[in-house]
Amino acid sequence: MKKVPFFIDLFSTGFFMGKIPFMPGTFGSLVAIPVGYLCTFLPFYAGWIIFGLIFFFGVYLSSRYAIISGIEDPSCVVIDEVAGLLLFYLIFPFKPVYIIAGFLLFRFFDILKPFPVSFFDKIKNGWGIMLDDIAAGLYAVLVWFIVLKILKYFNIVIG
Secondary structure (H helix, E strand, C coil): CCCCCHHHHHHHCCCCHHHCCCCHHHHHHCCHHHHHHHHCCCCHHHHHHHHHHHHHHHHHHHHHHHHHHCCCCCCCCCHHHHHHHHHHHHHCCCCHHHHHHHHHHHHHHHHHCCCCHHHHHCCCCHHHHHHHHHHHHHHHHHHHHHHHHHHHHCCCCCC
């Protein structure tokens, strides 16, 4: 394996959280929490711009990391997890119950990989690396919307 340049390594591994030897995706997902928190101080559209930058930068970085390292889908690359979970945090209020629910639902779908997450996971380039986590994030959003509708139906208020 060739040495990956420092800045590609730094950003694609979520400030090296993806280098933790066990559960790199879970630890890498944690990076989305402070990013989501920082977005609460910005105008609505700015959070989406940050998401777009992370996504497209992630396509490039994860692709470069895979090419340089010779690994098709390196487990230490977690910028995709950051983007996938940030999607959830941009849609729902940034409150503790939502932060935890988003994290758990996102990780569930990222690990389970139901269709189309599994479809995107088979694409072995930067687009595939990023899109499977965006799909997992969308599943998390959809499930949480359903949970909230059910809770509202029963007059249960959370967060």
